[in-house]
Amino acid sequence: MSFREQCQVVLTHPMSFLVKIWDEFQAKRLTKTVLPYTLVGPERIRNLHRLACYIERERIPGDVVECGVCNGGTAAVLARSATRSPLSRTIWLFDSFQGMPNVTEHDETGGGRETAQSHIGKEVGDIERVKEVLMLARADMRRVRIVPGWFLDTFPGARIERIAILNIDADWYESVRLCLDTFYDRVVPGGFVSFDDYGHWPGCRKAVDEFFEARQLTYKLHQVDYTARWFQKK
Numbered sequence: 001m002s003f004r005e006q007c008q009v010v011l012t013h014p015m016s017f018l019v020k021i022w023d024e025f026q027a028k029r030l031t032k033t034v035l036p037y038t039l040v041g042p043e044r045i046r047n048l049h050r051l052a053c054y055i056e057r058e059r060i061p062g063d064v065v066e067c068g069v070c071n072g073g074t075a076a077v078l079a080r081s082a083t084r085s086p087l088s089r090t091i092w093l094f095d096s097f098q099g100m101p102n103v104t105e106h107d108e109t110g111g112g113r114e115t116a117q118s119h120i121g122k123e124v125g126d127i128e129r130v131k132e133v134l135m136l137a138r139a140d141m142r143r144v145r146i147v148p149g150w151f152l153d154t155f156p157g158a159r160i161e162r163i164a165i166l167n168i169d170a171d172w173y174e175s176v177r178l179c180l181d182t183f184y185d186r187v188v189p190g191g192f193v194s195f196d197d198y199g200h201w202p203g204c205r206k207a208v209d210e211f212f213e214a215r216q217l218t219y220k221l222h223q224v225d226y227t228a229r230w231f232q233k234k
């Protein structure tokens with residue numbers, strides 16, 4: 001956008017311009033806060049922040065769900081606004097806190113040529129670190145549910161009716177598939193589904209592609225960086 005066009009935007013929509021500046025300032029601050037607690041880079045953090053701001057601005061109802069929390073960096077980005085929302089959201093954080101589970105034949109080699117096998121039992125999150133970063137992000141802890149355990153065991157007990165953001169950062173085929181099978185139908189129209197590992201891990205990509213095919217979904221997958229994707233449900 002040229003300088004002249006930018007000036008026109010400022011003059012015709014001064015409030016939305018100020019909101020945009022404020023959101024960008026918040027995103028920068030949050031990124032700095034959460035970086036030591038996350039495996040995810042700044043671009044993906046900023047994108048999650050944008051989705052979190054959007055559901056507030058557009059008043060998209062529902063809870064926020066993250067599957068794959070580790071030490072809580074991306075969870076904190078989502079939790080900051082979600083837990084203070086006038087829409088009384090709860091943020092649900094699911095993780096084994098025992099590291100990555102076993103792989104299946106769908107998982108193989110990721111971008112950077114690392115093998116999925118070498119990640120089994122790694123990326124062990126610590127609930128105390130999750131709480132620490134949530135507090136640093138000034139999330140309201142009364143609206144946070146940290147649910148430790150394997151998805152297979154914990155998902156059935158979670159009472160979640162509507163979802164505004166479903167953030168799936170669980171790498172493997174079986175994990176991603178289970179997240180979609182369990183939660184997709186609860187994502188409300190206008191809500192978002194985001195995948196951290198679509199470009200990196202072939203198992204994640206396969207799980208998403210198969211799910212789209214099985215449900216005959218035609219949503220455009222928006223690209224964040226080489227790996228992350230998201231779409232908005234209609």
Ligand SMILES: C[S@@+](CC[C@H](N)C(=O)[O-])C[C@H]1O[C@@H](n2cnc3c(N)ncnc32)[C@H](O)[C@@H]1O
Binds near residue numbers: 070099
């Ligand atoms: C890449 S890490 C998550 C990174 C995190 N979002 C961040 O900000 O750094 C993936 C996490 O998914 C969890 N995970 C993967 N599959 C799981 C499953 N089936 N059940 C429970 N946790 C699982 C692992 O424990 C691991 O902590």
